[in-house]
Amino acid sequence: MADARALYQELILDHNKKPRNFGVLADANRKAEGHNPVCGDHISLSLHIADGRIENIAFQGQSCAICKASSSLMTSIVKGKTVDEAETLIREFRDMATGKLDTRNQQHHLGRLSVFAGVSELPSRVKCAILPWHTLHAAFESVENATTEK
Amino acid sequence: MIHRPVKNAAFRSEALDVTRLRADFPILGRRINGKPLIYLDSAASAQMPMAAIERMRRYQMEEHANVHRGVHSLSEIATNAYEDARRKVRLFLGAREDREIVFVRGATEAVNLVMHGYGRAFLGAGDEIVISALEHHSNIVPWQMLCQEKGAILRVIPMNDAGELLLDEYEKLFSARTRFVALAHVSNALGTVNPIAEMIRTAHRHGAPILIDGAQAAPHLPVNVQELDCDFYAFSGHKVYGPTGVGALYGKAALLEKMQPYQGGGDMILNVSFEHTDYNEIPFKFEAGTPAIAAAIGLGAALDYVGAVGLAQIAAHEHQLLSYATELLAAIPEVRIIGTARAKAGVISFEVGDVHPHDVGTLLNDEGIAIRAGHHCAQPVMQSYGVAATARASFGLYNTLAEVDALAAGIHKVKKVFG
Numbered sequence A: 001m002a003d004a005r006a007l008y009q010e011l012i013l014d015h016n017k018k019p020r021n022f023g024v025l026a027d028a029n030r031k032a033e034g035h036n037p038v039c040g041d042h043i044s045l046s047l048h049i050a051d052g053r054i055e056n057i058a059f060q061g062q063s064c065a066i067c068k069a070s071s072s073l074m075t076s077i078v079k080g081k082t083v084d085e086a087e088t089l090i091r092e093f094r095d096m097a098t099g100k101l102d103t104r105n106q107q108h109h110l111g112r113l114s115v116f117a118g119v120s121e122l123p124s125r126v127k128c129a130i131l132p133w134h135t136l137h138a139a140f141e142s143v144e145n146a147t148t149e150k
Numbered sequence B: 001m002i003h004r005p006v007k008n009a010a011f012r013s014e015a016l017d018v019t020r021l022r023a024d025f026p027i028l029g030r031r032i033n034g035k036p037l038i039y040l041d042s043a044a045s046a047q048m049p050m051a052a053i054e055r056m057r058r059y060q061m062e063e064h065a066n067v068h069r070g071v072h073s074l075s076e077i078a079t080n081a082y083e084d085a086r087r088k089v090r091l092f093l094g095a096r097e098d099r100e101i102v103f104v105r106g107a108t109e110a111v112n113l114v115m116h117g118y119g120r121a122f123l124g125a126g127d128e129i130v131i132s133a134l135e136h137h138s139n140i141v142p143w144q145m146l147c148q149e150k151g152a153i154l155r156v157i158p159m160n161d162a163g164e165l166l167l168d169e170y171e172k173l174f175s176a177r178t179r180f181v182a183l184a185h186v187s188n189a190l191g192t193v194n195p196i197a198e199m200i201r202t203a204h205r206h207g208a209p210i211l212i213d214g215a216q217a218a219p220h221l222p223v224n225v226q227e228l229d230c231d232f233y234a235f236s237g238h239k240v241y242g243p244t245g246v247g248a249l250y251g252k253a254a255l256l257e258k259m260q261p262y263q264g265g266g267d268m269i270l271n272v273s274f275e276h277t278d279y280n281e282i283p284f285k286f287e288a289g290t291p292a293i294a295a296a297i298g299l300g301a302a303l304d305y306v307g308a309v310g311l312a313q314i315a316a317h318e319h320q321l322l323s324y325a326t327e328l329l330a331a332i333p334e335v336r337i338i339g340t341a342r343a344k345a346g347v348i349s350f351e352v353g354d355v356h357p358h359d360v361g362t363l364l365n366d367e368g369i370a371i372r373a374g375h376h377c378a379q380p381v382m383q384s385y386g387v388a389a390t391a392r393a394s395f396g397l398y399n400t401l402a403e404v405d406a407l408a409a410g411i412h413k414v415k416k417v418f419g
């Protein structure tokens, strides 16, 4: 069994306490809501995408530290990246959180996100970490908001 | 009063010899994350004593056959054991007759059975059903389904900040169209013990039958359905130290008799032809199909165990645990206890500053402490406190004051992690 304390590292606690990109984008052209019905976590993402690149991103919601820190770090890291690059991160993050990607011995692009590797040993919390990434994927698939970006 | 932790007085209890009782629960000997298990989640599901485990084992090894059908000896032995369990439930609830006890899967199925058997048969458009603000989803959703189907209307008894139902408001909810009341005896999210004796009298004064969801009361308080005069009383086996998969619904015979069956199938019929079916007598009319025989027998053994320990003693012991926990937790800065009713049983819900309950639960789990974190299937209760979830410690007869100390120490650690 994992030592959960190890997961609650400085970086995660810091992003939980001072979440980056917290709020709603006024000029969003993509939005998605993420729910984890089991534990009541809820986040909403708003993005501004132009020419296949994430120009800006923000999140809001009510969730545990793992989910909030994951959202905060995710928004910091994908900002400025292309949708394709972000999709790669979504895949890798999901694989890491479910224990399919060994961040120490396999190649990946996760960088600081690998602080979440420990969740793979806390099955009840895997979903908390993945929720923002699922939501990001859903936002990419969402219909563009017609009001902006025209 | 100044309180010192009772360290090293591990199992001191005025009401129960907990050290001896703990030995009856094999699972309490195991370790979690290298620490001794501290099980504070009995409100979700209680652990089973060896006597019940052993009884189920013996049934399966020596007595198993289908019930109510065979001419052979084994079927008779199984039927007797199953019906004996029914009698134990009847005595546990203080019901008049064995046939007033219907075996079900648990409290959820019991409520659904009454919704189908009574609600769908006797309620119509514009009729009103009264429930309370502190119900478990299992005593909300079935009634909403009935309202949707029949055009009936749900009325909700409000509560105060402490988590106590407002009895004046309750009285005012009754109208000429009130046809049914469904009410928790004890709240699983807050621990509030509702004054059901009085509330049952009120319902009857207005001519409405009343169902009591006793899922959280049965393990903690002596219940006598005849004295209470409730029309239905539901509980789950796994919360009274029995196995999962079985529970009981008490219903007054006269009501059960006029109700529609809940499911169709074997055992619930007397004669079947393609033109017509005569339903069996109660309670069998409501027990379609082969029941959870081993589980029912295990429940009987669990109730014997609880009876031998004594519900009054269990209640006194848990009261001590609850008062101690309330005192220790209230003394921790930033801990907010949610649900401060004067009458409480078994449960303490709390928040640790703005740390999310799931993080509290995960970090306590590191210490071997099992608590529940979430909405406790009572989202309306959470909403009235403006939270999405709480952490909840709940107590059983086997918990000790030292475990409450460990909980408080664990909460201090959580606070330290979150600085």
Ligand SMILES: Cc1ncc(COP(=O)(O)O)c(C=O)c1O
Binding pocket: B043, B044, B105, B106, B107, B108, B109, B136, B138, B139, B184, B186, B187, B188, B213, B215, B216, B236, B377
């Ligand atoms: C008050 C209350 N009612 C009903 C239930 C449902 O019990 P079960 O899931 O065993 O059917 C519970 C279980 O948590 C409960 O606490």
